[in-house]
Amino acid sequence: MxxxxxxxxxxxxxxxxxxxxxxxxxxxxxxxxxxxxxxxRFAIGIEIINGHSMNPTIENKSVLFVNKIFFTPKRGDIVVIKDPHGYNIIKRIIGMPNDKVIITNGIISVNGQPLKENYTRGESVDVPEVIVPGGEVFVVGDNRSAGESLDSRDPNVRTFSIQAISGKAVFSLYPFHSLH
Incomplete structure (x- = not known):
């Protein structure tokens, strides 16, 4: 059928x-x-730089690859920080918790030892000794020319909480180069 x-x-x-x-x-x-x-969202990120505060290391409009979770901040790291106004800023860590930072004649000294910095532009203004509080860092831009970087040298800013660090810049995607 x-x-x-x-x-x-x-x-x-x-x-x-x-x-x-x-x-x-x-x-x-x-x-x-x-x-x-x-x-x-949580492990890696891309940051587009707006400004000249990290020249010559990082140029304006550079695109950076950022590691958000697999790092421990240390002196010399270039980090992304969420400032109190909610903006992401990028700076270099100079002082760690309990460090004594002073700038004299444009030379930054940490715990009495001058830093060897071959990545800067311009000369910093003098800053009296700052003892970095526990859980905070002292950060500066690589462009030390007056008015180019709002960072820990400013008495109204001083230090940032380690908790405010949202990532470490690993390398520049555009223009492509490593960061040191």
């Missing part, structure tokens, strides 16, 4: 199977997109 099944019923069944396969096909893509979102 032959059963007649109208073409319309067969076509609807085939369409239904294709539709469910199509939805299942989107699941891996959706999972990948969600994972990428979380990686870029």
């Amino acid at each position: 032959r059963v007649y099944v109208p073409d319309q019923i067969v076509n609807e069944h085939v369409k239904s199977q294709r539709s469910s396969k199509s939805i299942v096909g989107w699941i891996p893509f959706t999972i990948i997109i969600i994972l990428l979102f979380f990686i870029f």
